[in-house]
Amino acid sequence: GENVEQHPSTLSVQEGDSAVIKCTYSDSASNYFPWYKQELGKGPQLIIDIRSNVGEKKDQRIAVTLNKTAKHFSLHITETQPEDSAVYFCAASNFIQGAQKLVFGQGTRLTINP
């Protein structure tokens, strides 16, 4: 089955700097790669996603890149702000029988220092 590895487990950056979180996946059939932000005591919130037919996607300060050959994808947050502090999870899935079963990475605790 699919296995997703996420690094780093913790990341601390100065406000205004950029943050990069990386994930690798094992199943070449995976075709959907979302990123979630989870604040303490809350459910994960989708912040950006990318499908396997696209190499890069950007939404304001957030971007995701995908390298299918190397089976890795990354989250880039620019001009970080204190409210970006949270735990971020990557995930991968393959559309099987009408349901996309998400496999999550281990999570990255991002701290933005003012």
Added chain:
Amino acid sequence: GAVVSQHPSWVICKSGTSVKIECRSLDFQATTMFWYRQFPKQSLMLMATSNEGSKATYEQGVEKDKFLINHASLTLSTLTVTSAHPEDSSFYICSADKRYRPGFFGPGTRLTVL
């Protein structure tokens, strides 16, 4: 939008009792719903996949007789933790899939078993 709600948001119960958690998709019909559990500082672990009108599919190691799932309609799935014990204390999160777009998460339910 795609809003998923969970009820209750938190519950405290005595050991040996059963607890029911509801997951609702408020503004869309969910083709599939998923149940996860998350221990402190850990990632989300998929427990089961739920389709309306059919039996849930449980992940390896998840006891189907202990974690009963009922998917009564395209907008409601329930998870019942039967004969709960302290080791069942966790954060339970559901997610619902829209057609061709997975992973809309609920806010989670924190279960504490005394």
